[in-house]
Amino acid sequence: MKFNNLQSCHLGPEISSEQFIPEHFFLFLLKGSMASYDGHKHYTMEPGDYCIARKNHLVRYTKYKEEDQFEKVIISFDEIFLKKFLERHPYQVEPINNNDSFLFINEDRLIKSFIQSLEPYYQGMAQLDHAFEDIKREELLMILLKNNPSLKNIFFNFNIPHKIDLEIFMNHNFKFNVSLERFAFMTGRSLSTFKREFRSIFNMSPGKWLINKRLQEAYFLLDKEHKKPTDIYIDLGFEDLSHFSYVFKKEYGISPSILSKSNR
Structure with missing residues (x-):
């Protein structure tokens, strides 16, 4: 207990x-x-x-x-x-x-x-x-x-997940903050097969693609939906606000807080 x-x-x-x-x-x-x-x-x-x-x-x-x-x-x-x-x-x-x-x-x-x-x-x-x-x-x-x-x-269903469409699954679930091993398991693949097939589909590594995809979604939410950085970073799979702000500014040359304020 x-x-x-x-x-x-x-x-x-x-x-x-x-x-x-x-x-x-x-x-x-x-x-x-x-x-x-x-x-x-x-x-x-x-x-x-x-x-x-x-x-x-x-x-x-x-x-x-x-x-x-x-x-x-x-x-x-x-x-x-x-x-x-x-x-x-x-x-x-x-x-x-x-x-x-x-x-x-x-x-x-x-x-x-x-x-x-x-x-x-x-x-x-x-x-x-x-x-x-x-x-x-x-x-x-x-x-x-x-x-x-x-x-x-x-x-009592002990089956492991079967192999599913990798591109559809990742585009739908990129916001979840889980390890690559979990993503591989959920799509019915070994980690090595997941990485190999991922690169052939998206033309980049899973880690880089996940960051890019989450940042693109963040930019849209800040710029078009007028969201605050504090309201979106966890839902987009970032563990802390400072890391989110750092990678966002590195990618777009502007901090998420400034972008958010400029569109209100």
């Missing part, structure tokens, strides 16, 4: 901090709200909402605190755990057409009771040892599968 200082709890492996979901996880929001975008669809979570975040999806999160707090319960279902569960409880997996990054779960008596059973732990009144942690994860998984049988097609 892992805690932060906001009365939240996390069962299972830690979630990646980058804009990529490496493992399925269950999320229950206690306090605050969250807006997410996966490049195709916007999602909003409010206190009391339950959802499943699906692995192998690119997602950006914006968290909004309530009374300076953002409290949640996160329970990860990593592949090792799921395969062990499947050995004990066999399920027949079928294809699924739903490609949403978040699947919202309706509250019922079992899920509500499960969350209530965790209250002593996320309130800091008790500690949960590692062995019991997996028991609680299994309990939740059985509840979810009982109430939503089609989730078996999500949880």
Whole structure:
């Protein structure tokens, strides 16, 4: 059981901090709200909402605190755990057409009771040892599968992404701040194959293309949409404002703040 200082709890492996979901996880929001975008669809979570975040999806999160707090319960279902569960409880997996990054779960008596059973732990009144942690994860998984049988097609699909059109994918997802290894994986390629095919399509390295593409989008947003640099740099995949300002000025000879002010 892992805690932060906001009365939240996390069962299972830690979630990646980058804009990529490496493992399925269950999320229950206690306090605050969250807006997410996966490049195709916007999602909003409010206190009391339950959802499943699906692995192998690119997602950006914006968290909004309530009374300076953002409290949640996160329970990860990593592949090792799921395969062990499947050995004990066999399920027949079928294809699924739903490609949403978040699947919202309706509250019922079992899920509500499960969350209530965790209250002593996320309130800091008790500690949960590692062995019991997996028991609680299994309990939740059985509840979810009982109430939503089609989730078996999500949880127990261990296929890796198939090879897809590289040019279409990158032009649609260049704003996500993930590693080249993640982009390669998402397009169904090894890193070396990804780099080779990328250069043949775009006539430059992936790293250089990503910077150029993000800067072009930034220029448009600053010049035509009158956005502020502070409002766009994170959404365009830049980790900090100073680096964004540096590379933007190097490329265009003007700082993004000055360009933004000149068009208001």
